[in-house]
Amino acid sequence: METKYIFVTGGVVSSLGKGIISSSIACLLKARGYRVTIQKFDPYINIDPGTLNPYEHGECYVAVDGHEADLDLGHYERFTDIQTTRANNITTGRIYQSVIDKERRGDYLGKTVQVVPHITDEIKRNIKRLGNTGNFDFVITEIGGTVGDIESLPYIESVRQLRWELGNNCVCVHLTYVPYIAAAKELKSKPTQHSVKKLQELGIQPDILVLRTERDVTAEARHKIALFCNVAPEAVVQSIDVPTIYEVPVKMHEQHLDEIILRKTGVAIEGEPKMDAWMHFLEKMKTAEKTVRIGLVGKYVELPDAYKSINESLIQAATYNDHKLKLVYIHSEKLHSGNVDEQLSPLDGVLIAPGFGQRGIEGKFVALKWCREHDVPTFGICLGMQCMVIEFARDVLGLADANSTEMEQSTPNNVIDLMEEQKSISNMGGTMRLGSFDCHLQPDSLTAKAYGTTDIKERHRHRFELNNRYREDFERNGMRCVGENPATHLVEVVEIPEKRWFVGVQYHPEYSSTVLNPHPLFVDFVRAAVAYSENKK
């Protein structure tokens, strides 16, 4: 079968969930047995989101090949179990960088280099790159931003050109918003009409409209939208608010979105998507009665997108443990010895978040000391693990001035220190220890038992590491280094075996937890939290 291209654009407002719709389409097509990939084109000029503050763009996701990516790639992986790479997330910065490199090499043979055709050709080349591998039946391309933005114009123009080139092998899905005006007691279709008009002005007639809405859009309203927007009535589907994003594929299938896409791209419709395992997950989610309370200690708590993958991993882990998740955000900057007891004692488990820099770090130490002394299941991720090590060094090893050189460059007890290969680096973009690395686990460790294996691969994003000079000291005093990189001997996992569940990992397990394959460490952490809560009663 020839590769089919599905373009997903958005209009009216941002944050409508194009990533979730794209992921849902991918989920359904994969469940029908097709080979699918999703890619995101982001109109900003940064080369990648690795240098962006979470306040700007939420979490930075890391692909297996070490690419620092938009958080939507996390949704793609969670919904499809298909790993992404650098090829799945392109920014305007990368497009321009590549065009400018070609210009400097003289590849344009004296021509004036322009947005059309040179930038658009580069965009088109990148859109088709994964499709051209022959590995995919469907390539879903999500265009970041909102139709009408100045910066997304070259992308929309590229899609317009590709529609001509690809003919029936292409379908355009446009996501809009249908607001409810309480005073008029009415859902309003006008913004959708305007947004489609904008797209039409730019030369694109959408094939399918997905209407984000908080209330049911009546058949009558859908017909009206279909009529005004030149779209077939059955191709106007609604995406109404649902209790969990994982219900969206089911809602889309109920309205035949997958079948409409197949029909429009000339693919024979055979049977139904195999969604048994997915439905089993949703059923578990719905029927769970008891609640497990997990605290997330970090400095971006007012911004849930900053910890997107952790949130989702915890939801998945709670579901497979037959519990609902109550996630309690604890602001590390506001936590101190005076309020720690009140804040942490209602919890069944505590997760210490990843992060960078000094802000909020003392609160993480306060939380960790409390968790260690009260023997609460505790999970440290990346900076969270480094804080575990520092807190243990200060309190148990008696090194009161122990620190990470990230926080205090001249600390005499640098239990966390800059990795050797990081010392000569001056460019901040894309230069951390990034991507998937091997880790060997000690067979008798809690971590190895959770994984059910001793050799794992996990994704990293950091510059600092546990200083091996202190390793024996830690081991002798009860903090074991149970996971290490076999090639470099970097410590990747620490545990305090004498505690119920006290594990710190230098890597990011949250990037690889999916609906159908929840991450074993998250599942085991939540299992321990549930056991602890039952024990407390």
Ligand code: GLN
């Ligand atoms: N700031 C720490 C480092 O660079 C931890 C990074 C993280 O938590 N992702 O090593």
